[in-house]
Amino acid sequence: MKHAIKFFMIAAVTAFSTLSYSQSDAIQKYFDKYMNDERFDMVFISPKMFEVVSKIELEGDNVDPEIMEIIKELKGLRVLSYDGPEAMTYYNEAKEKINLNEYEELVVARDGDENVHIRVKESGDIVSELLLLVGGKDEFALLSFVGNVDLKKVGKLGKLLDIEHVDQLEKIDKKN
Amino acid sequence: MDFPKSTQELLEKYWAAETTPEEEAQLRAAFQKEDKSAYAAYFQFLHAESAQEMAAPVAPIRQTRVVVLRRAMSIAATVLVLVVAGFMIQRTMMKDVNHISADSYKDPMEAYEEAKQALLLVSEKLNSSRELAGEQLAKTQPYIEIIK
Numbered sequence: 001m002k003h004a005i006k007f008f009m010i011a012a013v014t015a016f017s018t019l020s021y022s023q024s025d026a027i028q029k030y031f032d033k034y035m036n037d038e039r040f041d042m043v044f045i046s047p048k049m050f051e052v053v054s055k056i057e058l059e060g061d062n063v064d065p066e067i068m069e070i071i072k073e074l075k076g077l078r079v080l081s082y083d084g085p086e087a088m089t090y091y092n093e094a095k096e097k098i099n100l101n102e103y104e105e106l107v108v109a110r111d112g113d114e115n116v117h118i119r120v121k122e123s124g125d126i127v128s129e130l131l132l133l134v135g136g137k138d139e140f141a142l143l144s145f146v147g148n149v150d151l152k153k154v155g156k157l158g159k160l161l162d163i164e165h166v167d168q169l170e171k172i173d174k175k176n
Numbered sequence: 177m178d179f180p181k182s183t184q185e186l187l188e189k190y191w192a193a194e195t196t197p198e199e200e201a202q203l204r205a206a207f208q209k210e211d212k213s214a215y216a217a218y219f220q221f222l223h224a225e226s227a228q229e230m231a232a233p234v235a236p237i238r239q240t241r242v243v244v245l246r247r248a249m250s251i252a253a254t255v256l257v258l259v260v261a262g263f264m265i266q267r268t269m270m271k272d273v274n275h276i277s278a279d280s281y282k283d284p285m286e287a288y289e290e291a292k293q294a295l296l297l298v299s300e301k302l303n304s305s306r307e308l309a310g311e312q313l314a315k316t317q318p319y320i321e322i323i324k
Contacts, residue, residue, distance in 0.1 A: 052284045064292070154299050156299075
């Protein structure tokens with residue numbers, strides 16, 4: 001009887017761990033589905049590549065210290081994007097296929113015809129995964145950052161974006 | 177052969193396999209006396225055998241061996257289950273690692289640029305949703321004032 005209980009406990013633990021693993025990788029399955037579809041753009045940056053990137057020397061204008069500070073804590077990036085008339089179909093499909101309940105809701109917004117979901121997975125006080133799902137009339141994007149994602153620092157990058165826009169505008173003005 | 181009535185009844189029960197251990201002991205005791213009958217020889221033989229079994233502890237050793245063997249088998253089965261489960265999980269994980277290990281960029285600067293664009297996109301969406309929330313809040317402010 002004891003042996004039977006032991007056996008069932010081991011079987012239950014094995015089944016549970018397999019189930020957890022398969023659930024956590026629902027995003028990968030979604031990426032896999034469209035991996036060979038040329039209408040989609042796909043990006044994968046591995047933990048190893050992030051390690052190499054974090055060693056880039058902060059010299060010149062090519063590397064932003066604010067960005068580098070965030071990148072040093074990241075372990076992976078996956079991006080799947082599509083521009084076309086079926087964008088909303090893929091957005092709805094992603095919402096259905098990926099178990100969003102595993103993530104904590106951070107932002108749900110609708111701006112015009114564009115829907116934005118930002119969800120996070122937390123381990124204690126650390127955001128271990130950030131998921132961005134964008135679905136509009138002609139644009140679909142699914143993005144997942146894995147690692148230690150500092151939301152405050154990511155939020156502050158908006159200023160950097162504004163500066164870059166200003167720089168680009170200045171360059172255009174100079175050309176004209 | 178003539179036996180006392182009680183012994184005769186016990187014998188009938190014995191051959192019908194309905195006797196209790198106590199009744200069988202009674203039968204063996206009954207035939208311990210001087211008796212040349214076949215019944216006596218039979219029950220005396222049984223008595224001698226049971227005495228021998230008591231003297232020589234063969235059965236406990238056999239039982240211990242069986243218990244040890246069962247434990248070894250259960251440990252082997254547990255190890256086998258763990259090995260198979262571990263192998264299956266590792267196989268699944270290796271399949272995924274191989275699958276996604278192909279980096280989109282070989283050049284770290286290109287990877288940096290892509291990560292930067294992705295971070296800026298997230299930042300933009302975070303900030304625009306914050307602004308949107310602010311606008312919505314501003315729109316509802318007059319109604320809040322009325323309610324106050």
